[in-house]
Amino acid sequence: MPAADLAQHQQLQSLYASHHGWLAGWLRHKLGNASEAADLAQDTFISVLTGGHAPQIREARPFLATIARRLVAHRYRRQQLEDAYLAALACLPAELAPAPEERLLAIEALQEIDAALAGLPAPVRTAFLLAQLEGLSYAEIAERLQVSSSSVKQYLTRANRHVFFALPA
Template structure:
């Protein structure tokens, strides 16, 4: 660990924690996200400049905060869906955490796909459209639809490993 990172942590950890706490209204979450922020800075310290430490920390923390809110939204949607199906109430907290993590990874993956691949995947996997229906909607061949679905499913499997 470099002296510049140690100095950054020592001088700005309390400030960052308080900045996050004001946004989250939850001490434990603020502590976790402050920790995650410094971990990300530590991992990339050789590529970062510490001339404006609070600007750096704020930028990194905002990205982490966005991811945190996205994950919370996915978790809430998952739990809301479970609440509509009481037969699933026997799911353990570990299973819930694993499901939320899987959904979040797929959510991130969908953001990296082309618009056509994303739409093809959603129509085929979530709406149950046939390859022909998707091909007609997109104005492409069924072979292209099949290739897109297979490609996205392979990417889903790779992020789940």
């Protein structure tokens, strides 16, 4: 193993040994669930490992807490999305309800779209959702957002392009 890789490995090992217990406890206190806290603590360190940011960390605990907060927020968003989808399915007659495999694929697709939309400014994201979910026209969206129809057209072009290129083929 090259010296640089060895140094980074030792740095990560030291970071984990010094702060994993604290992070897991902090998350347990925030979430009230030990197993979820343990999962998120591991996910936080995996994020540090895959992000390659370990050498630049100056204040480990605030850095780890920031990553953990983002992961918690992501997990809650994902759960809200799944709950909303399942609530919509509950309104369907049993014979129209999709099979469990189809449900899982739909939830995964919704999560991918949600992640793609998260990278857009709020008005662009809102315009996209109003067009796709509520079927509103450019004029109706413009009225809701208090912008021009040409702005809505630009928003939807940007959102469609962004979502198209963000999703796997």
